[in-house]
Structures are given as structure tokens and as C-alpha cells.
Amino acid sequence: MRRALLLAACLALPAPSPGAEELPVRAVTLSNAGLAEILRGGRLEPEAGISFRVPFEDVDDVLRTLVLRDPSGTVEGLRLPAQDLETEAFRGLPLRPADFENRVSLLRALRGQPVEAGGSSGRLTDAEEAEAGLRITLLTPGGLRLLVLREGEEVRLADPALAARLARAAEALAAARSAEERLLEISLRAPAAREVSLATVTGAPLWKPSWRLLLPEAAGEARLQGWAVVENRSGTDWNGVRLSLVSGNPAAYRQALYTPIRVERPELPVRAAEQVRVTADTGPRPAPPPPLPAPAAAAAPMLRSFRADAEAAPAPVAALPAARVASTAGRVAFTLPSPVSVRQGETANLPFLDAALPAERVWWVQDLQARNPLNAVRLRNASGHTLPDGLAAVFDAGGAYLGDAELRAVSPEEQRLLAFARDRDVLLSSSSSRRDRPVRAELRRGAILVLTAIQREETALAVDPRGGRGRLVVDLPRRPGATPQFSVAAEGDFGLRHEAMLEGAPVTLRFAWERELRQEVPILDSGLGDPMLLRWRDLDVEANLRRLPGGSDGLERLRALLEALPADAPGRGAVEALAAGLGEARRRLDAASAAIRQAATAEAALGRARAAAEDRTGAEREEARRRLNAASLAAERTGTAADAAWEAWQRQVAELLGRTG
Incomplete structure (x- = not known):
């Protein structure tokens, strides 16, 4: 079988630090703030280090939170591949990751490099597959030499520095095949074997409380069972770990520690001699014509619970194992009583609470405009510790599902109302x-x-x-x-x-x-000015009659207030006296108004008589003068009466103002 022929230097990939051990996960603490504290521990030999794999997205958190506990060892350092390890490893090399696809493409990428193969040395110029094996061409001092290499024969780089860099590039290429995780190595030195542990805090899916609430018929004890939905996304299996579930509200941040950050700097230009620019003289030109008149502007465009009746009483609900609870200020932790095993990528639903809480079923009105009240239960947290937020499925004593209720964090001995349905019968x-x-x-x-x-x-x-x-x-x-x-x-x-x-x-x-x-x-209208300075001859009394002190506006307002004021109310006597005074001012104002109307009538008659006397002659003129004298006397008499009535009203107003001063 034909295999890809790799360089000997590339075959000797650097291994993890000698004696590096991957400590097993011993304990996991999940927080409702979206965090997971992973505790690893085990026994290390004097020269052994620690290695473990971390999901790529958690590297920042590991670098920020890792705490190593070692009774006698010294930490020499932590290393891990670069974030973009493939790019960094191939930077400056004469080949790219794609060149590792097969042996021919790898060797062709190294053309021109001095190599040793088949007992010969020279610069590599070409490589190709042949029937007999891999055929390469070397440029030697004496010319070109063709070699056919069989399985197991080596092509060795003459440049050891380049060979080392290729080895690191091959290592990075292998690590990049698993881009979703990184291998971290911690170097330690200690005089003897000892127990070592390390803890990291990373982002994790929330653990989610899932409550079951079984209600009594009316008042008594409700049974609250808590289950926790947990997910293992840590990159490592949890085998028999101690699992704790924490409810609190810690401040939690992220920081890009693993990402290379380059600080931008201002770039200064290279200074050169200033160029001299001269505009050539092109000679005189005619004067420009005057501008055309601007065109007219265009017009703008117009622009009761569902219950399955049980035929028989249901069996009691199974009891749940009790978690060990530890509470501190603002934080409560439920540690499950038995070890837990959850493989990487799995989701588990684990019981952590089974408590009897005093309860009373009630009706609850939150909206006064609602047609029906809510069905609810009042719970008192007698568990001795805070109950975390969660959604509760509510059942009655017979096991019928009634609805869902939102449970917000409840401190010890606090009471909460949980509504789970609307009662249409009320x-x-x-x-x-x-x-x-x-x-x-x-x-x-x-x-x-x-x-x-x-x-x-x-x-x-x-x-x-x-x-x-x-x-x-x-x-x-x-x-x-x-x-x-x-x-x-x-x-x-x-x-x-x-x-x-x-x-x-x-x-x-x-x-x-x-x-x-x-x-x-205000009982008096101040808009007309000081009433003591008003002259009736300068004022249209009839038009302003309601606004004058004693007019119907102020008096009617005062009488309406007096009717609403209780008989024993403080200040009522003063208001009654003021109302009486305004009543008298009203009477005098009415009298003055009547006198003013008579005076106005007499003045009008005097005007007509005066005009008639001027138009008559002879005997008629004498009669006109007699009537003029009579009209003048009448005007004087009615004017004097109007003055007296107006002054009487002003004296009453002055008395009222003195009473309220």
C-alpha cells in the first residue's frame, strides 16, 4: 500500500512535555450566572506536569481564573498553542498547509532546498510518482541526478533550523484539525510526589431549576420538589464527580486574553524635501460672462384547571434524595449527595430538593379591571435556605395538573404568592x-x-x-x-x-x-384694579357688574364653598362674616347700579334738551331753554345720587378689605 512519504524531520513531531498527566475531574460547581467551576485533582510525581484540553471558547476564562494548589511544587509556566496556530506556524515557511496533502506536493513545495536522499545530496528540483516508487530530481555539483525512492527511504533536509520549523508546522497542522479545543500544559517542579489540584471557572450553560409543586386542598403543607437540568459542555467527561448547584448573583465578565491584540500607533510619513510647484503663465484671457439668472424654484412635491378525573387515588410521589445545602450571604449551593456521571455533550435532569412548605390556596387579584381572579397559593419558605428562580408545574392533592407558576428567588421564611390559573367561577x-x-x-x-x-x-x-x-x-x-x-x-x-x-x-x-x-x-377680582380708585363715570358698570366686589361671581362662589364647609369647620365663622359683608356689598352695588342707570338716562335727556335749545327760535326757544334747565337739574340730582350710592358701595368694600387685611 502506497503511503505519503513525509520528511524524517516532520515525522519526529514534538510530544507534550515528558510525564505530563491529565488530572481527572473531581468536582463541578454550576452557577445560575452561566459559569462552571471545574476542579481537577490527582497525584503527581516530582517531575510530572499537568495537561488538559479546553474548548476554544473557554481559553480566555481558563487563563483568567486558573488556580493551582500544590503543597510543595513550583509552577514553571503554562503554555498552549497560539490562537491562530496554523497561520503562525507557517509564517515565513516556503510551503502552505495545502502542500501537506501528499508527498509529491510537499516535496515540490521544498524545491531548491538542500536535501539528502538515497545516498546522494543536492538541491531538490522536482518530485513525481512513478511505477517503481517516488522519483525525485536533485541538482548536484556534477549535474542532475534522478533517484527512485522506495517505501521507508528518507528525504532529509540539510538545514536543521528549517527541519525544526517544519516539525512545528506539522504539529500545528495536526492540532488545527481539532480547532474547537486547545491543549494546555503546566510545567511543575517538586521534590517529591504529592496531591495536586487545579480549578478553573469558565462559561457554561445555566443549570435550570425545574420545580414540581403538589398543593394541599386548602391550607396545610405543600410538597416542593426540585430537579436541576444540567448540561456538560466542558469538553471532558464527568465520571463520578461531586456536583454542586449554586444560585447567586455574582459579577461575571469576559476578557480577550487569548486573542493577540495589537495597539494601533500613528504613522508618521517619511519626510522629504518640499516640492516646488510653479504655475505656468498662459497669458491673458477674456473676462468671464455675467452669470445667468437663477431658474425659478420647482414646487415641492406633495407628500378550572383541566383535570383527568382519576378512577383511583394516585400512588404517593416518590421521595427525592436530599442535597447538602450551604448558604452564605447572597449565595446558596446544593451539593448532590451521590457522585454524578455526565458525558461530554449530554444533558441530565438531577433531583436536588424535596421539601414540605406551609401553604394556603387563595384567590389573587392583580388587575382590578379583570373579570376573574387568579388561582394562587401562598408559600412560606421553611426550608432554611434560599430557593432559586424557576418554573413550577403545579398539581393538586389528587395529582391533577393545574398549571404553571413562576417562582422567584425566595429567602428563608419569606412568603410568596404563586399564581397558576384563572378562576372563571368567581x-x-x-x-x-x-x-x-x-x-x-x-x-x-x-x-x-x-x-x-x-x-x-x-x-x-x-x-x-x-x-x-x-x-x-x-x-x-x-x-x-x-x-x-x-x-x-x-x-x-x-x-x-x-x-x-x-x-x-x-x-x-x-x-x-x-x-x-x-x-x-380669590373672592375679589383684582383684574379691574383697586376698587377704591374706580370712578363709575370711567367704567362700564353694567358690563363689569359680575366682576366688581359684591358682584354675582365672587358671592356665588363663596356661598357654594360655604355650603360644602362643615358647620364645625375651623374658619367657617370668618367665611360667614365675609359672605354677609359681600351680600351687603351686593345690595349696595345693585343700588349704585340703579342710580347710575338713572344718571345715564338723565344725562341722555340733558343732551337732547341742549340740542333742542340750540335749534329753536322765538317762543319755542324759550320753552326749549326751560326744558334744558329742568334736564340739567335732573342730571345733577341723579349724578349726585349715583355718586352717593357708588361711595356707599366703596365704603362697604373698604370695610371688607380691612376685615381681610
């Missing part, structure tokens, strides 16, 4: 209302009423349990600045939690929040 409906109730009033300078009111927001929840009895848990949102007027069993991310017992009959639960509000209510 009906809900809700409504909301809001009202303000004044409780106190205070008058301030400038006839400003400061009103303190209690705002009450209420949500009513009607519940029809249709004969069902049990506990109803209602979660309500917080309302900033408001105080709940109902009992609060707990507070958390869910808001405020209220609990009530249902006795089978429809019931309405009311949830009220109250907050104190303060509002400034």
Missing part, C-alpha cells in the same frame, strides 16, 4: 369615584380664601364567589401623596396588598385613599 367588577370635602378655611390679606379639603378617591370591587370560601388577596397601586384608608397586609413591588375572607356570598370591598389639598380662592 366574578369581579369594579368602579371608581372621587370627591373633595372641605374641612378648613382661612382668610388672608386681599380677600383670598385658603380652602383646605380632603380629596377622597375610592375604588369599589364587587366579588361574587358563587359559594366559594377562602382568602382573597388584592394588590392595589400606590397613589403618591395619598394615605390608604383600608388595611394593608404588605407592601412591595406589587404596591399595597389587602386581604379579605370570602364566605360564599357576594360582597363589595371598598378601597379609599385620602390626601389633603390646599387651594387659594
Whole structure:
């Protein structure tokens, strides 16, 4: 059988360090942070080192986290192939990886190199397959020599440095055939044999808790069984290892330690003499023509659980072996009681917990707008350690599947609600209302009423349990600045939690929040200016009648507030006095308004009489003057009355302002 003829130097591939041993995996710790701590250990002889294979994607983590425990040895170093070992190994060589395909292509890639073959030496010029064997051509001092090599004969390179580099290239080519892992070697020196261990922390698939929750009929003990789904992607079989499952929240990072990183540097140009450039003179040219007018711009384009009734009571659920639990701050580890074997690439589902927890089945309302409440169970973690996150399949006491529930991490003695279905037999409906109730009033300078009111927001929840009895848990949102007027069993991310017992009959639960509000209510309209400086002759009194002190706007607002204010409310007496004063101002303002209207009528009559007197002659002129005198007297009398009525109103307003000053 014809075999590929490799160079003797290439056949002597460098082996791993003498005496290097691959220590077996003794323990594995899996974390829910996506990490795996692999502990290897064994007995090493004085001159022995350690070698082990690592998946390519885990090399960075191994370089970052490897911890070696050796009671008497000294670490001389760790080595592993380059990340791109094939490229690095062939850099500067006269051949490429493809040249190792067969002996002819390998030898032809070495043409021109001095070699020794068949008792002759010279430079290799060609190689080809022949019937008798491999025929090569050598260039010797005396000319070309043709040689036919048979199986087992060697072609030896005369350059030992090139032979060594080819050997390393062949080694790299063999290692590259398994590009998904790397061989790490640790050199140690010790005076005697001893027990050595090394630990590494690498990325790994999450171990995933899988819970089974068996509920009591109403209240009692629920049985919680925990199974862990684990996957071995470490690159090494786990044979009888101690397996620990950790739940915590560590900070975990990655860093590219295995990847060659080149720092970019600014490149400076080679300095040369500055070139002298001269623009040739081409002579004068005609002046350029004026620009054409710009074209007009174009218009823009328009643009109840499913239950299989059991015929007989199911057999009890099988017990699970208890894991050894160790808890520290923020971390809990479950160490399985028996050694575990999981081959590389396998997935296993391993039991780690079997606990009885106090439980109560409840109805749970998270959304007040929902038509039905959730079926849920309240669990208390009496296991003595934290239960990690996971999904629980929920079953009733008869073994019927009820639904799935999300279990978030539960500290010892904490209580959690787990909802697993919606109860369509219980009906809900809700409504909301809001009202303000004044409780106190205070008058301030400038006839400003400061009103303190209690705002009450209420949500009513009607519940029809249709004969069902049990506990109803209602979660309500917080309302900033408001105080709940109902009992609060707990507070958390869910808001405020209220609990009530249902006795089978429809019931309405009311949830009220109250907050104190303060509002400034101006009784007088300051938009017209100081009322003591107003002159009725400069103001359209009829148009501004509602805005003037005593006008209907302020008085009606004050009377409405007074009706809502309780009889024993602080400040009510002052508000009543202010309302009485405004009532008197209203009466006087009405009187002044009537007097002003009469004065306006008299002024209009005086104007007509004056015009008539100017247009008459003779006897008619005398009559017109008599009427003019009468109209003038009437205008003076009604104007004086209007002035008196306006001043009486202003005195009442001044008294009101003094009372509120």
C-alpha cells in the first residue's frame, strides 16, 4: 500500500512535555450566572506536569481564573498553542498547509532546498510518482541526478533550523484539525510526589431549576420538589464527580486574553524635501460672462384547571434524595449527595430538593379591571435556605395538573404568592369615584380664601364567589401623596396588598385613599384694579357688574364653598362674616347700579334738551331753554345720587378689605 512519504524531520513531531498527566475531574460547581467551576485533582510525581484540553471558547476564562494548589511544587509556566496556530506556524515557511496533502506536493513545495536522499545530496528540483516508487530530481555539483525512492527511504533536509520549523508546522497542522479545543500544559517542579489540584471557572450553560409543586386542598403543607437540568459542555467527561448547584448573583465578565491584540500607533510619513510647484503663465484671457439668472424654484412635491378525573387515588410521589445545602450571604449551593456521571455533550435532569412548605390556596387579584381572579397559593419558605428562580408545574392533592407558576428567588421564611390559573367561577367588577370635602378655611390679606379639603378617591370591587370560601388577596397601586384608608397586609413591588375572607356570598370591598389639598380662592377680582380708585363715570358698570366686589361671581362662589364647609369647620365663622359683608356689598352695588342707570338716562335727556335749545327760535326757544334747565337739574340730582350710592358701595368694600387685611 502506497503511503505519503513525509520528511524524517516532520515525522519526529514534538510530544507534550515528558510525564505530563491529565488530572481527572473531581468536582463541578454550576452557577445560575452561566459559569462552571471545574476542579481537577490527582497525584503527581516530582517531575510530572499537568495537561488538559479546553474548548476554544473557554481559553480566555481558563487563563483568567486558573488556580493551582500544590503543597510543595513550583509552577514553571503554562503554555498552549497560539490562537491562530496554523497561520503562525507557517509564517515565513516556503510551503502552505495545502502542500501537506501528499508527498509529491510537499516535496515540490521544498524545491531548491538542500536535501539528502538515497545516498546522494543536492538541491531538490522536482518530485513525481512513478511505477517503481517516488522519483525525485536533485541538482548536484556534477549535474542532475534522478533517484527512485522506495517505501521507508528518507528525504532529509540539510538545514536543521528549517527541519525544526517544519516539525512545528506539522504539529500545528495536526492540532488545527481539532480547532474547537486547545491543549494546555503546566510545567511543575517538586521534590517529591504529592496531591495536586487545579480549578478553573469558565462559561457554561445555566443549570435550570425545574420545580414540581403538589398543593394541599386548602391550607396545610405543600410538597416542593426540585430537579436541576444540567448540561456538560466542558469538553471532558464527568465520571463520578461531586456536583454542586449554586444560585447567586455574582459579577461575571469576559476578557480577550487569548486573542493577540495589537495597539494601533500613528504613522508618521517619511519626510522629504518640499516640492516646488510653479504655475505656468498662459497669458491673458477674456473676462468671464455675467452669470445667468437663477431658474425659478420647482414646487415641492406633495407628500378550572383541566383535570383527568382519576378512577383511583394516585400512588404517593416518590421521595427525592436530599442535597447538602450551604448558604452564605447572597449565595446558596446544593451539593448532590451521590457522585454524578455526565458525558461530554449530554444533558441530565438531577433531583436536588424535596421539601414540605406551609401553604394556603387563595384567590389573587392583580388587575382590578379583570373579570376573574387568579388561582394562587401562598408559600412560606421553611426550608432554611434560599430557593432559586424557576418554573413550577403545579398539581393538586389528587395529582391533577393545574398549571404553571413562576417562582422567584425566595429567602428563608419569606412568603410568596404563586399564581397558576384563572378562576372563571368567581366574578369581579369594579368602579371608581372621587370627591373633595372641605374641612378648613382661612382668610388672608386681599380677600383670598385658603380652602383646605380632603380629596377622597375610592375604588369599589364587587366579588361574587358563587359559594366559594377562602382568602382573597388584592394588590392595589400606590397613589403618591395619598394615605390608604383600608388595611394593608404588605407592601412591595406589587404596591399595597389587602386581604379579605370570602364566605360564599357576594360582597363589595371598598378601597379609599385620602390626601389633603390646599387651594387659594380669590373672592375679589383684582383684574379691574383697586376698587377704591374706580370712578363709575370711567367704567362700564353694567358690563363689569359680575366682576366688581359684591358682584354675582365672587358671592356665588363663596356661598357654594360655604355650603360644602362643615358647620364645625375651623374658619367657617370668618367665611360667614365675609359672605354677609359681600351680600351687603351686593345690595349696595345693585343700588349704585340703579342710580347710575338713572344718571345715564338723565344725562341722555340733558343732551337732547341742549340740542333742542340750540335749534329753536322765538317762543319755542324759550320753552326749549326751560326744558334744558329742568334736564340739567335732573342730571345733577341723579349724578349726585349715583355718586352717593357708588361711595356707599366703596365704603362697604373698604370695610371688607380691612376685615381681610
